[in-house]
Amino acid sequence: MLYRDPTFKDGSYNGTAVYLPTGVTRSYIAVTGCPNPAAKAMKFVATQFYTATDKRIGGFLFGNKSRANAVFVVRIIANIPTGRNLNVYHNSYGTGGATKWLTSTAGAGKWQEYACKVTCGASGTFSGLNHFALTGGAAPTTAAPLTWYVAYATVFDVTDVDDTPSREEIKSGMTITAGGISIFGKELSLAGKVTFSSLDSAAQSTINGKATPAQIATAKSEAISTAATDATTKANNAKSSAISTAATDATTKANNAKTAAISAAAIDATTKANNALTNARNDVAVKLGYASYTEMVNQATAKNTIINGGYIRTSLIDADTLITGSLLATKIAATEITTGKLTVTTGAKIGGWNVEGNSLSIKSAASAKILVEPSGTRFLRINDSATELLGIRADGVTGIGIYTQNVSGTCLSMIAQTGGTAVESYGSHTFGQRPGEVWNAPGVLRAARINADGGTDRVWGNGTPNFYTYKSSNGIYVITHNLGHTDYMPFVTMISDWNFLYTPEIYDNYFVVKMQSNKGSWENDSFNVMIVGRNKF
Incomplete structure (x- = not known):
């Protein structure tokens, strides 16, 4: 677990920050029905979309650093209004990096678990991950704000679980008393472990006989010094042994915890993913008239065509003629299409031309042209020549007919700038002026x-x-x-x-x-x- 306060009990929001903060406030309050032990949650109140064009509603971010081939699982328990969806956003996390939601992302109007799996690429650029925001629904306002809550949020690094105790944790688990040493609640007693054997033979004989007060004092002082030295040495040895034992035990426990956490997270993620896939498949099968996805697969394996009322689902229809009121397909490939009406929308292409709303455009294509050529003496050519944008030949007919019937209309307007020529004309000319009309020319x-x-x-x-x-x-x-x-x-x-x-x-x-x-x-x-x-x- 990378963030160790998932229920925010220490008041620091578990290391998160507000994501897309415009129009968003965050607080930590008591919430009735909150599922964590403290019954308190992060509260978000939004009064607008992030911007007029970025229609997201701000939330929170972890920003943990990605790395090559790392796998992270994010677990969140939140109460999100219906009609809104929880989404996750990342900066670069390696070439081929992928994110998979293990649960639904839809708001349920109640406390619900959300989880996603983030798999980093093997190489490339690596940056911060896990920025969460809401999408969907109408724009919140000051008069009608959007409120949602988060009771639990953290990130698991399932490729590197860190449960090794720190130096301070080991130190705080050890104490030395006058009678021994305590290590994580285990007492090591030193009572009866100290002996005195450093007195010389003369002093020993004197003690065995009638020692003088001076001799007794000297012996006592030497004994105390020797005992203190011996006790200190034994205590230090015991402390070193205890530290080594505690460190070994802690490392073993950490490795066991790491293995168990990786296994549990992998099993949990796999189980949830398989359950979600099974549920999705069964939903599709039921809509098609089957009891389950397994039954649908069995029918498909037997190469049976599905007919449900007016609904037909099969792998191939081979026919000379197909008559239908409407046809919905992801891709249509045909050698020839004859139709009385063809409607295409923005994003479609006709050759190199792009459909953009009600416009047909082609840009940065020097070879683009339009040719209308009934004969060699009657044609309209657009961009057919490197020296001529528009070419018209109209033997026996009028090349361009322009008509307007309005006092503000202008049939033809030409302006040549920087010394250009507005009109270059050869041949006969007829300029007519009817009564009441203006003639203004050099x-x-x-x-x-x-x-x-x-x-x-x-x-x-x-x-x-x-x-x-x-x-x-x-x-x-x-x-x-x-x-x-x-x-x-x-x-x-x-x-x-x-x-x-x-x-x-x-x-x-x-x-x-x-x-x-x-x-x-x-x-x-x-x-x-x-x-x-x-x-x-």
Whole structure:
């Protein structure tokens, strides 16, 4: 057992930490009906998913380090609401590492045991394991929080059970008293084990005779010193022997416990796994109309087809024609499929093309193309040429027809940046302008007839933002256009043949026209004006 306080009685949560802590609080409280001896459990209260996109609910983690070929079993007793599931997450734990749940992961709304087996890979990167969180159900909120409890949680290392007593545990099990030594409750008495044999013959004779007080004192002192030395030596020897015996006994017990724990964990895990597999198989067999999985296997071995009402289950159907209202299959392989309707969803592929929602896309594929080619003189080619993204040939028909019927609609919009060419055209052109429609293009921007009073009789074109005229004095007319530049040329012509015109003043937003007779007098008369240049739009 890697974490030795599985019921959290020492108040340290058995070395765990909160996992995915956003919106989660943890406490250790008394819980009615809690199955551990203290009747207390870890309580988790969540008021949100971890994030808007990560729809997990925070829990706890051990984070024990993985290693090559290690096997860990995690045992948890928890009360999880129905509709939620307990899930486990790991960092890297070796190439080929695998996790298998030995029990159901579904919340039962009551105290229930959860167990999983984690098998590390033989090589690769090894990091922390065993991070637990809940999934499933609606998002918890402050008004409707999610509460769940954990009464027991720990991790067993079934490849290296550590039950060897520590140095401090051995030391605390031994005491030395005036009469002997106590080792783990076993008393080693030293009474009667001390003798005195170190006095010389003269002293011995004196003692046997009538020893003087000085001789007795000297003998007593020597005897006490010798006895103390002998007792200390024997006590140290006894202590060393006791420590050796205790260490040997502890090692033996630890090895026996390790062997027993590995065997018990393996047997328990195998039994639970086999029971879960048997139950799952029997559930499937019962749904198919059998009493048990064994009966279903016997029927399959006898190569019998299962028919249960409208349900048929068999290994092979060989037929010329199969007519059905619907077909559900993991994989369909066919040389030819004819259908009046084919619906594919995101993740499907058509050749190299990917179905993404309502879109068909292909990216980073220079050879991707679409070809519609009824003949060599009538075709639509997309990405068929390295120099041309779209190619159309339409002999005898219209290549592109674009139509809009809305004042805000634009049939064709082209913008060429950084010196690019917007339109390169060869051949005949027809540009039509119907009554009331705008014509705004470089070239002839406006054309108008101005009367003698400076008013406009008629005008054509929309290449200038505005157009109005007036007579400032006899023979002097002002034409206003508001182009905002002088990249234009005005052309003026007389309607009659007895006066002449000229334009001595040209400005950004207007120009001046002057009219005189051949005698030099200022005259007022009708004339035509045309503005040619760069349009404004």
